Amino acid sequence: MPDTGPAPAVEAPSALASPLTLILEEERSGRHELEEALFLSFTADFGFFEEIALGVTQATGARVTVVGDVTVTRNDPRSVRRAGRSYLAGLAYVGGPVFHPKLMVLAGPEHATIALGSGNTTLAGWQANAELWTVLRVGGDRSPAAVADLSAWLHDLPEKARFSAGVPQALRRVAKLLDRLHRDRAPVNRHVRIVHSLHSPIIDQLPRGPVDELAVFAPFHDPHAHALRQLVNRFRPNRLTLAYQPGLTDLHGPSVAELVREHGGRIISDNEKRYRHGKLVEWAKGGERWALTGSPNLSAAALLLPQGRGGNCELGLIVPRSTTLLPEGSEEPATQLRAAPALPRPRADGGPLLLGAVRMADGLEVSLARPLTYATRLDLSAAAAPPETWEPVGDVPPGEAIVTVTAPADAGSRVRLVAFDDAGVPSFGNTVFVVDADRVLRRVVPGQSRVPATRPPDLFEDPRLAERFLGDLETLRTALSPAPAAATATGRVPGADAKTRVPDDEGGWESYLDECAGRIGHPLVRFALGVPLPSGTDTPFQDLLTVTWDERFADDVEAALDEDGTEEVAAEQDAEASGTAANAPSLPDLRRAEQQVRRRYRRWVERLVALAPRLDPPERMLVVRLTLWTVAAGAWPPSDTSWLHLLSASLRALVGRDLPDRIEPQVGSLASVALTVLRSHAPRYEVTSETLAFNEASAAVGHLLPAANPTYVAEYASLLEEAFGPTVHPESVLAVAADVVQDDPLDDAVSALAEKGRDAHRHGKLLLHVTGRFNNPGLVALEAVGAAEDAPLIGAWASNGADSSPWALVVWRRPDLIVVDARRPVPLWRHHRLAGLVGPRALAAQRGFESAVSVPHGPRNRPFDLARKVLAELGLSGPHPPVCGR
Incomplete structure (x- = not known):
C-alpha cells in the first residue's frame, strides 16, 4: 500500500491482500508505539500466524491476541512454538452456531487501524483467497463514527460467548483503547455502520426496499435459500443479480435458481480459479450504492438469527460505494444453476473440546467448551518434549466445565482430552496450548529504536566503538538490582559481587534475556548464546529457546505477504535465503592494523576480562567469545602468549551458581572451545605458566563440559580455524572436553x-x-x-x-x-x-x-x-x- 499522505478515515471494501499489509505499514512507520493487536477469526492457524505475522506484529510494540472458533481451529503442534508464551492464542465457543467474525485491530494511545472483512487468519484467508476488507483509521483529529459501535460490540462480546482465559480481558482492553481514542476526536463518516448478530438478526439492521438493484455473492448459502429469499423480500429489488463460482460456491442450486427466476433476476458465473471467499450484499437506490461486507454468508445462521438463538457470532460493515464489488463473469441461464451439484458439508465435531488451559499457582486450570456427560482423561505434552509425547495428568469428571490439576507445565505445553468407548478404544479431543497469563501481557519490543544493534564484527571496525561498548558494560550494573545471596557467583571467582537474579521459570528467563538485550543489544546476546545471527537484529528471544524436537532458529520479523502473489513471495524468500551468507559475520583481521590499534584491543580485552566476574551469565559468555575473536583476529603478535592467561581468567569467571540449567549446552560448548585453544598452547609434560593457565581453567569449568553440544561447539568454533587450525574442529574440541571430564x-x-x-x-x-x-x-x-x-x-x-x-x-x-x-x-x-x-x-x-x-x-x-x-x-x-x- 503506497504512502500517499494521510489515509482516509474509512477505506472502502477492496481486494486488500491481507491485514498483514497494514501491520507492515505500521511497523515500517518506525513508531513502535502500539499497545494491542487483536485478531478474531473463524479458523485460526497459529503456526501460520507465528511464521508470517507474529514477529512483525510484536515489532510494533503491541501485545498480541489471536482468537478462533474452538470447533474448527486445529493446529499442528510442530508448527506452533510460541502460543501461550509470547502471545495469547485463544479460542471461542458460542454453542451450536459458530464464532465467525473476521477482525483485526491495531491500537495505540494515539491511533488505531481496524480491518474488518471476510478472511480467516490462515494462509488461505490472508493470501490464497479473494477476500474483501474494509479499513477504518483513527488518528489525528478524526475517528469514524462506527468505531464507537465496534467498541460496544467488543465490550459486550464476552457476555454472549465463552472464551479461553485471557481473551475477555484482551477484548475489553481493546474496547477501552478505542473508546478513549474515539472520545477525544471528531466523529466522521457517520454513514458507515457496524452490524452484528449479538443482540438482533443482521437482516433487521438492513434497510427496507424497494431498491433499484440488489446484487449478492457469498461462498456459502443455507440449504434451501431461506436467507436469500428473506433478503430479497426485505429489499424488494427491481433487479436481482446473483454471482457464484461453479463447483466452489456451496448452495442449493434448485432453490436459488427458482428464487432468481421468480424475480426475473440474472445469474453471473464467476469462473476465476481463485477461490472467492468475500461476502457481499450490495444495493442501489436513487443513484446511491451501498455494500454490506464482513463475515456474514447468505445463510439463516448468519443473517436471520441472533446470537444465542441459533445464530452465528457475525460482524459486518455497511459502507457507501461508487462502483459495484460484484465479481465480473458471464451471465448464464438459471437452468444451469439448477443442475449445480451439492457440495459436501463438514460434520460437526461432537467429541470432547477443550477451550483453554492456563497456568495457576497450584497447577493448571483447564476449561472445556461444554461440560461432558462422561468422564475423560487429561493428557499433557511438555513444551520441550516432542509433540507426540503425552502423559496423563488428571481426570475430568462429567458435568464439569472448569477443572484444576496440580501438574506443573511450562507455557506452550500442549493439553488434550482423551475419551474411551465401551471397548476401551481412545478418542482424542482438540489440542490447546498452556497460557502463562503474565507473559502474554508483555509487550515484547517496546522502544525498539533505543535497543543497541551492534553486531560482533562492528566492535572490531573501530576501537572507539569497542571502548564505548566496554564503558556501557562497566556502567550497566547501576541499573540492575542485586540478587539474594543464593543467586550470587560462587567463591571460585574472587571479587564477584551480587548478580541480577536469573529466573528459573521459562517466562522469567525470556524476560531476563530481553533485559540483557536492552543493555547490549540482541546481536551480541545471540552471539554470546551461540545462535547464528539472522539478517534482522531484533528477533524476540522466544525464537532462541530450542526444544528437543526442533533445531530451527526462526526469524520472522520481516516476513510478509504484502500485495504479492505466491510466486513473488517465494522468489523473495529464495533471494533472502541466498543472501544469508552475505549477511553472516566474518572474523575481523587486526594483523594489518597499526600497532597502536592492536594495543588498544589488547587493553580492551584485559578490561573486559577484569569486568567479567561482575557481569550476568550472557555477558560473561560474551567476554569469553570476544576474547577468542580478538586473539584469532591477531591483536597479539605470534610470539606473545599473554592472552592465554586472559582467556583462562575469562573461563574461570564464567562459572557461578547463577548459571541457569537451560543454557548448560551453550556454556559447556563455549567452555570446551576455549579450553581446547588453551590446551593447544599448554605443554602437558613441562609445568609452564601456560600449563597452569589451562589447569586452572579446566578445574573451574570441567563440570560444565558434559553438556557440550556439537551444534553449539560448531557455532562457537566457527571462523576460528584460520587462527587455530584443526585444533578447533568440533571433533577435536569434543575430544578435549572428554579428556577433561574423564580426567585420566x-x-x-x-x-x-x-x-x-x-x-x-x-x-x-x-x-x-x-x-x-x-x-x-x-x-x-x-x-x-x-x-x-x-x-x-x-x-x-x-x-x-x-x-x-x-x-x-x-x-x-x-x-x-x-x-x-x-x-x-x-x-x-x-x-x-x-x-x-x-x-x-x-x-x-x-x-x-x-x-x-x-x-x-x-x-x-x-x-x-x-x-x-x-x-x-x-x-x-x-x-x-x-x-x-x-
Whole structure:
C-alpha cells in the first residue's frame, strides 16, 4: 500500500491482500508505539500466524491476541512454538452456531487501524483467497463514527460467548483503547455502520426496499435459500443479480435458481480459479450504492438469527460505494444453476473440546467448551518434549466445565482430552496450548529504536566503538538490582559481587534475556548464546529457546505477504535465503592494523576480562567469545602468549551458581572451545605458566563440559580455524572436553609423551609402554611415570618393543618408586622413597635417581616383598615387558 499522505478515515471494501499489509505499514512507520493487536477469526492457524505475522506484529510494540472458533481451529503442534508464551492464542465457543467474525485491530494511545472483512487468519484467508476488507483509521483529529459501535460490540462480546482465559480481558482492553481514542476526536463518516448478530438478526439492521438493484455473492448459502429469499423480500429489488463460482460456491442450486427466476433476476458465473471467499450484499437506490461486507454468508445462521438463538457470532460493515464489488463473469441461464451439484458439508465435531488451559499457582486450570456427560482423561505434552509425547495428568469428571490439576507445565505445553468407548478404544479431543497469563501481557519490543544493534564484527571496525561498548558494560550494573545471596557467583571467582537474579521459570528467563538485550543489544546476546545471527537484529528471544524436537532458529520479523502473489513471495524468500551468507559475520583481521590499534584491543580485552566476574551469565559468555575473536583476529603478535592467561581468567569467571540449567549446552560448548585453544598452547609434560593457565581453567569449568553440544561447539568454533587450525574442529574440541571430564592421567601421559616425541601407548588401566631404542631405558620409563604421577598407582615400561634387552620397568605408588633395570642379563631391583615436592617428573628432569632416598632390601638381583605386592596390584606376574607390534 503506497504512502500517499494521510489515509482516509474509512477505506472502502477492496481486494486488500491481507491485514498483514497494514501491520507492515505500521511497523515500517518506525513508531513502535502500539499497545494491542487483536485478531478474531473463524479458523485460526497459529503456526501460520507465528511464521508470517507474529514477529512483525510484536515489532510494533503491541501485545498480541489471536482468537478462533474452538470447533474448527486445529493446529499442528510442530508448527506452533510460541502460543501461550509470547502471545495469547485463544479460542471461542458460542454453542451450536459458530464464532465467525473476521477482525483485526491495531491500537495505540494515539491511533488505531481496524480491518474488518471476510478472511480467516490462515494462509488461505490472508493470501490464497479473494477476500474483501474494509479499513477504518483513527488518528489525528478524526475517528469514524462506527468505531464507537465496534467498541460496544467488543465490550459486550464476552457476555454472549465463552472464551479461553485471557481473551475477555484482551477484548475489553481493546474496547477501552478505542473508546478513549474515539472520545477525544471528531466523529466522521457517520454513514458507515457496524452490524452484528449479538443482540438482533443482521437482516433487521438492513434497510427496507424497494431498491433499484440488489446484487449478492457469498461462498456459502443455507440449504434451501431461506436467507436469500428473506433478503430479497426485505429489499424488494427491481433487479436481482446473483454471482457464484461453479463447483466452489456451496448452495442449493434448485432453490436459488427458482428464487432468481421468480424475480426475473440474472445469474453471473464467476469462473476465476481463485477461490472467492468475500461476502457481499450490495444495493442501489436513487443513484446511491451501498455494500454490506464482513463475515456474514447468505445463510439463516448468519443473517436471520441472533446470537444465542441459533445464530452465528457475525460482524459486518455497511459502507457507501461508487462502483459495484460484484465479481465480473458471464451471465448464464438459471437452468444451469439448477443442475449445480451439492457440495459436501463438514460434520460437526461432537467429541470432547477443550477451550483453554492456563497456568495457576497450584497447577493448571483447564476449561472445556461444554461440560461432558462422561468422564475423560487429561493428557499433557511438555513444551520441550516432542509433540507426540503425552502423559496423563488428571481426570475430568462429567458435568464439569472448569477443572484444576496440580501438574506443573511450562507455557506452550500442549493439553488434550482423551475419551474411551465401551471397548476401551481412545478418542482424542482438540489440542490447546498452556497460557502463562503474565507473559502474554508483555509487550515484547517496546522502544525498539533505543535497543543497541551492534553486531560482533562492528566492535572490531573501530576501537572507539569497542571502548564505548566496554564503558556501557562497566556502567550497566547501576541499573540492575542485586540478587539474594543464593543467586550470587560462587567463591571460585574472587571479587564477584551480587548478580541480577536469573529466573528459573521459562517466562522469567525470556524476560531476563530481553533485559540483557536492552543493555547490549540482541546481536551480541545471540552471539554470546551461540545462535547464528539472522539478517534482522531484533528477533524476540522466544525464537532462541530450542526444544528437543526442533533445531530451527526462526526469524520472522520481516516476513510478509504484502500485495504479492505466491510466486513473488517465494522468489523473495529464495533471494533472502541466498543472501544469508552475505549477511553472516566474518572474523575481523587486526594483523594489518597499526600497532597502536592492536594495543588498544589488547587493553580492551584485559578490561573486559577484569569486568567479567561482575557481569550476568550472557555477558560473561560474551567476554569469553570476544576474547577468542580478538586473539584469532591477531591483536597479539605470534610470539606473545599473554592472552592465554586472559582467556583462562575469562573461563574461570564464567562459572557461578547463577548459571541457569537451560543454557548448560551453550556454556559447556563455549567452555570446551576455549579450553581446547588453551590446551593447544599448554605443554602437558613441562609445568609452564601456560600449563597452569589451562589447569586452572579446566578445574573451574570441567563440570560444565558434559553438556557440550556439537551444534553449539560448531557455532562457537566457527571462523576460528584460520587462527587455530584443526585444533578447533568440533571433533577435536569434543575430544578435549572428554579428556577433561574423564580426567585420566594415563591418557594425558600418552599425549604428553607424544609431545616429547615418544612412542607411548597404554596397557590396561594402570600401565604405559614406551617403545624405541634407548641408551638408558630406566630414565625413559621414569619420564613416562612422571607424566602420570598424579595417578595413585602407575607403571611404565621402556623397551625396544621386542623380546630382548635392554628394558626397564618403573612403578610409582606414592611415596614409593620401584625400578626394575634390565640393561644386563639379570634385572636389578631398586626401591626409592620420595619425600616433599620431589616426584618422578622432577627426577626425570634431573636425569637420574641421585636425589631420591634409596631403600635397601638385600641383593638387588631378586625382587623384594613390596615389589611383588605392587606388581600384583598392577596385575603382573613378573616385570618383563609385553611384546608389542606397535
